Amino acid sequence: MSEAVERLRQAREAVASAEAAVERHGRDELETVESAHETATELLDRYEETATGTGDFKSFVQFQDEFATTVEGLDDDLPRSEAFEEALDVVDQRRLSESDFASARQALGPAAELADVLAREREAHAELREAEREAKRRLQALEDAIAERERLLELGEADLDAPVERLRGPIEEYDDAVVAAFTAYRTDVSARELLEFAASAAHYPLVDVQAPPADLVEYVESHEAGTETVPRLLELADYSRSKLDHYVEDPTALKRAVATRQTYLDRLDGSALQLDWPPGPAAALRRQCEERITLVSRIADEDVVATLRTVRELTWDDEYERLRTAAVALDELDAEGRERLASGSVTEEIERLRSERDELQTALDDA
Structure with missing residues (x-):
């Protein structure tokens, strides 16, 4: 199996596995968890400097209000909803420190892991697309290599003793x-x-x-x-x-x-x-x-x-x-080309290249 075909095979297996994981959890639920996690994380990042310690009280209030609105708007039966509730409990205080923000991020860990299911699916699809592009590039390279060697065989049939x-x-x-x-x-x-x-x-x-x-x-x-x-x-x-x-x-x-x-x-x-x-x-x-x-x-x-x-x-x-x-033929055939023709290696190369090409084309068609 060629490297390109093996990469295709692995990429397709990764896509199938990632899609199965998404199906097990439910795409709609995963997308909701992912969106909520992104929003919660963005709020933590945006307000960490201004809502901690004796900072801006207005910023502190806005942060707690927006964070609570995000969490309380989630359905109770949403997977990993408890992670958001725990993070909310961490930041629901009269004063917040940087360690509280770190604890909130840690509390959101289970939700992040679930959101990663969708991320892994996207990564798997991106790898598959790149594997397919690479396979097509390799297929063209094989076609070119076959054509070059077929041309060499044609030149080998010329009468090199002709009075040019x-x-x-x-x-x-x-x-x-x-x-x-x-x-x-x-x-x-x-x-x-x-x-x-x-x-x-x-x-x-x-x-x-x-x-x-x-x-x-x-x-x-x-x-x-x-x-x-x-x-x-x-x-x-x-x-x-x-x-x-x-x-x-x-x-x-x-x-x-x-x-x-x-x-x-x-x-x-x-x-x-x-x-x-x-x-x-x-x-x-x-x-x-x-x-x-x-x-x-x-x-x-x-x-x-x-x-x-x-x-x-x-x-x-x-x-x-x-x-x-x-x-x-005399213009294009160098000493190496003549030696390859005489040894029969050109024919062997064509057979090997055609075999790889056919295997790769079949793998691409299977998509």
């Missing part, structure tokens, strides 16, 4: 070339043109380029500095305002528009045009290539575009899925 370089070579060649081309493009064109390109790229869902901030676009389109390259704008943004006065008409506007957007501009480095490794399924990679061909043709020469088309052509190859599966 047929995919890796063209993709890596393209990735390197497109970043180099974008770096050159970024260095050559104006900030206006670069941000226009970024705005266009942002409309392509498979290219992770964020649209340029509106205030930055507005600045480069309305100021002469927008004809400078982005690297030059970033360099100018680092100048002091007094030095900037020699280069731009409105140093404050440049600082506000460019310096605050440095992170965005730094991230416009061409990496969003690269392809993932290992690649996705053929249809997904094909769509990624087709979106990029349109964009890359704007910032790179035909050799880079041709390499991208070569990658796209590979997605129609009958061997693509075998090569891709092998690439994924």
Whole structure:
């Protein structure tokens, strides 16, 4: 039996025991005793300092009146009513001391014990709720662990000797070339043109380029500095305002528009045009290539575009899925994973995890 199932079992037994105790005594009676005990205790706590010794006589009278009203309002056949009567006898004196208040609390002890029956029931229910939450968390963890190991088994079925370089070579060649081309493009064109390109790229869902901030676009389109390259704008943004006065008409506007957007501009480095490794399924990679061909043709020469088309052509190859599966397996499988697959321990782990999952699910369903 797993720890989570055992905790559930114990929590349910505690709830059943606590509810049986409540039923034996009667819920209504217990709630009345609990309420009366809380009121009596609250009165003792509130008036102890002011109603003792030669303190405030008005407070002393109020305390005795309120305490007597609380006790005398209880039914004679209420369980532990004698405890309240005894406490009342203790405080029904001409003068009260701290020891009298202590004696009154002690006299209320039997009523407190009875009130604890309801408290224990609440605690038992709270523990059961937490045990159920913990069981559900454990159940999700088991599902995740099973899925991870099932994925490991799938990877183990891949042909690890497949010539994955047929995919890796063209993709890596393209990735390197497109970043180099974008770096050159970024260095050559104006900030206006670069941000226009970024705005266009942002409309392509498979290219992770964020649209340029509106205030930055507005600045480069309305100021002469927008004809400078982005690297030059970033360099100018680092100048002091007094030095900037020699280069731009409105140093404050440049600082506000460019310096605050440095992170965005730094991230416009061409990496969003690269392809993932290992690649996705053929249809997904094909769509990624087709979106990029349109964009890359704007910032790179035909050799880079041709390499991208070569990658796209590979997605129609009958061997693509075998090569891709092998690439994924080689990327995800480490030495430990291969050893676990070879030893058969992964299958054993799945069986053990499934057994615990089924036991836990049954225990939760029984609720």
